[in-house]
Structure formats: C-alpha cells, structure tokens
Amino acid sequence: MEELGKIHQLIIPLGGHAITLNLEVILMTWIVIGFLCLFGRLTTRRRHIFPRSFQIAGELFVSVFYKLTGDALGEEHVEKYGPLICALFMFLMLSNWLGILPHLEEPTKDLNTPFALGLMGFVIAHWAGIRSKGFKAYAKEYFQPMFFMMPLNLIGELAKVVSISFRLFGNIMGGSIIILVVSHLTYSVLLPPLLNAFFGLFVGTIQAFVFTMLTVVYISVQVQ
Amino acid sequence: MDMNILTAMKIAAFAGGGFAMGMGAIGAAIGEGYTAARANLAVSRNPKISGDIFKNMLVGQAVAESASIFALVIAILLLFLEMPSGGYIQAASLLGAGLCMGLGALGSGIGSGFPAAETCMGIARQPMVSARLTTNMLIGSAVCQTPAILSMVVSLLLLFMQFENIPFQPGWGAVIGAGLSTGLAAIGSGYGGGLAAGASCEGVARNPNTAGNVTTTMLVGQAVAQTASIFGLLVSFILIFKSFPETRALSPAIALLSAGLCMGFGGIGPGIGNGQAAQGAVRWVARNVHHATDLMRIMLVGQAVSQSTAIYAMVVSLVLIFVV
C-alpha cells in the first residue's frame, strides 16, 4: 500500500524558485513518444499504392480521425487541425494503455500531463476563435447576455480546462487505485487482469476519445 | 453515564449496521418491485410464455438483490465482528462503513430493476430471442452493480484498517467523509447504469439484429456513467490513506467531512444524467443502427459535458483536502 502517493522527484533550485520534475512521468512520456515514433516509422516505411499491414492500420486511423474532425469543424479546417487531433488521440490512448505493462505507469496518472494537454487545447481553441472572428467579435461574446455576466463567462471558460483535465486524471488514477487495492486484497490470478483490461484498455480508450472529441468540440465552438 | 471507547464502538457499529441494512433494502426492493410489475404486464400481453417470463423475472430479481446482499454482509460484520479497540477513530470508521454501504446499495438496487423489467417485456414481445435477452440483461445488471461493489470495497477498508496512529480530531471527518463520498456518488452511477441497461434490453427485443451494436453502446455508456462513482472512490481513498496532523480545532475535521459530502452529492446528478444520455443513445441505436457511430459519438460528448459538474465537485473536494 506504500506505493500510493510516492513519486520520484528531481528538484532543481533556480533563482530562488525550485523546479520540480517528476522523473517517472517524464520517462513514461518518452516511452510513449518512442512507441509512437516507431509506429509512424513502420506505417510510412514502405509506402505503396497497395498498402501492406502497417500502412493499412495507419491509413485507417488517419482517415477515421480526419473524418471526425471534418464532421465537427467543417471540411475547410481538416487539413489544419486533423494532424493535431490524430496525434492527440494516439498519444493519449497509448499513455492510458501503458499501465497494463508491468513496471510501467500511465503518464496521464499525473495531473500535470492532462492539465498541460488541456491547456494546449484551450489556447489553440481560443487562438482559432480570435483568428476566425476577429478580436472584437471574440471579446464581445463574453459580454453576452448582459455585460455583468463577464466574470462568470470567463470562469466558465476556464472551468472547461479544469474539467477536461481532471476527467482524464480522475479516471486513470481511480482505475489504477482500484487495481492496486483489489490486487492487494484478493491475491487472485483472475481478477486483476480483468480489471486491467477494463480500466486500462476499455476505459483508457474511451477517455482518450472523450478528451480528443472535447478538444475538437471546444475548437468548433470557437470557430463557428 | 460513563462513555468509554468500547461503548462508543458498539454504538457506532450498531447504528452503522442498521443504517447499512435499512438503506440497502430500499433500492433492491424498489428495483425488484418494478421488475415484478413489468413481468405481470408482460404475462398479460403474452400469457402463453408465462413460464419463460417468470423464470427470467426470478433471475433478474436475483441479480438486483445482490446490492442488498452486500449491505447485509456489511451489516452482519458490523453487528457481530469483534473489533480491536483502536480508539474513538475506529468508532467513527465503523459508522462510515455503514453509511457507505447503505447509500451505495441504493442506486444499484433500483438500477438493476430496469434491465430485468425490460427483459420481461422483451420476452413477451419477441419470445424467440429470450436467450440473447437474458444474456444482455445479465451483462447490463452486472455492470450496474459495480458502484455497489466499489462501496463494499470502501466499507471493508473502513472496517478492517487500523487507525490507531491517526489522531481523532481531523480523523473522524476523514473516515466518515470517505464513507459518504463513495456511498453517495454510487447512487447516481448505479441508477444511471440501470437506465442504460434497461434501454438496451428493450432495444434488443425491438430489433434483435442490432444486438451486438446495442450491447457495445450500453457498455460504453455505462463505463462513462461510472466515472462519477470512480471520482467518489478516488476522494475516499485520499481521505483514508492521507495522514493528517493532529489539531485541536474543529475546522480541519469539518473540511474533510465536507470534502466527502461534496464529492458524494456532486456525483449523484452527473451519474443519473450520464445514464439518461446512454439510455437515449442505446434506444436509438436499436431503432437506427446505421448511425450507431454518430450516436455513440454524440453520447460520449454529451456525457462528458454533463460530467463536468462532478469534476467541479471533485476539484472543490481536493481543495478542501489539500489546500485549506
């Protein structure tokens, strides 16, 4: 039970402030990035008009997510946001799946990872909104329906970042805690693998998809 | 009247046991009653296969009853187990265990009534697919029991953990809050999961060809609807396993108690709402299977947005635990 809440940290003092690096999370993130690079290399290595196994997987993946992006944002934005959405989903799915391997952990279990990704989506969505509507029209939306609603609208927008990142964090963290506690309580060979399959593969995929779809939706609300 | 630790523990154990069984009986009773009512309706529609419907009703009620059986187990443990005396904090944790299981059995009990009831109606409508319907019902109600099982895990932890090293003053808030958090949050998720499962049984009966799609949509919808109770569990575990410094002041204990209350109540609404969204999606997947992917996508987005209030509740709980 001691593993709960124990993090290896590297603290670097820098000009009066301490920069804290969670080493395990960074390592796990790099492992995910390594897997993704490998996947990208395999899918594009021998490109051919008649696709082979890996190329089929890659093309299927990209076409599905480009279609999702096109449905939500309109065809004119697919080229711009498609790669982002694809990469976001692949990274999150692989991150959520990483915990099923022994000795590895989900980088999304640390709040910093989902929060950074949520913040990224927030900035991209609002930048897209300013770009497509112009700053004046963009700013005017905050004063709807009455001018004094501005602070509440602002908090509502900021709360979106909180909700999108805590949703992923809560699900992955809750799942891994349940697996840990049940494995400690039962010593059974059947239950922990089943729980791993449910929380790691099933819930992990759903939550990665939800996070990606919400990012698309936030962009689409701003663009249209 | 002199009040020693043993008396306090007995009082807490009896109160908790009574609460666990009393509340735990409500949900299963409502769910089973609903199942029986729908089964009667189904028999009146198609009296020829009353044997099939009757069998199915009993199986469905047996599954719906498991939530109250969990409550019975916890209540009996509370009544008859000889607890090691661990101070007043142990008494508070016994009370928390009873609260957690009693509240947690409520939603799952009501929820598992829906798939059983819809299966009875479905068999009356389509007697040929009764085996498929029963399988679907069993999957749906089993997943719908998950919040009750999560509550039982928290109750057992509260029963058997040794809290001697934890000071009483903020500790009592933490253990009762831990019980309330998972117990209350499980109400919504259990009820919502039942709504989704009921709609899927109805859908399979309406259009048996879509059974695969319907079951998949139900499972995804239920998994998302369970998020609220998983948040509740997360807050409970933090409250149980984090160590708090001893104080003389009342406010830290109240902060921990209200962290549990906040997450618990906050999980009810989103759990039910997610279940309703899943119900709508599953119902229409059965009617319009060509657009199953569109429906699943909008269900996920709708559920994610309706979850955000549960996430605000979790944020406030975490602030109450870690910041103030």
Place this chain on the structure above:
Amino acid sequence: MAIEGADLVKAAAFLGAGISMGLGAIGPGVGEGMVAAKACEAIGRNPKEAGLLTRTMLVGQAVSESTGIYSLVIALLLLFVV
C-alpha cells in the same frame, strides 16, 4: 473541549462550500444528461443534421451548466475569501 468562534465560522464556511458544490452539481448533471438523451433521439430521427444538433446540444448544455458554475464560484468564495 472549547471551540473558538473563529474556528466555528471557518468550519461552517467549509461545510457550506462542500454542500454548495455538492448539491449544486445534481441539477446540471441531470439536466445536461436529459439534453444529451434528447440530442441522441434527434440524431436517431434525423441523422443528416448531426452537426447542427451537436452544436445545439452543446449550447443548451452550456446554458444549463451555468448554475453549476455559480455553485463552484460560491464554493470557492466560501473557501478562499470568507
């Protein structure tokens, strides 16, 4: 055990914050779920308008979520300002 006034006020503020956010989350959660269920029904009936229906659903949910955000604001005010 004597309880000081300031301590009691703080405890009440914490309890109020928890209850405010907790109960305030029930309504929007159920309401937004209803919106999502009806949006699913509408897409099932008329799948061609999926984009428009999704946007309508999101706007409706955003409006019904505002009471949840008011609860959040009140809870944070109780925690940090009062």
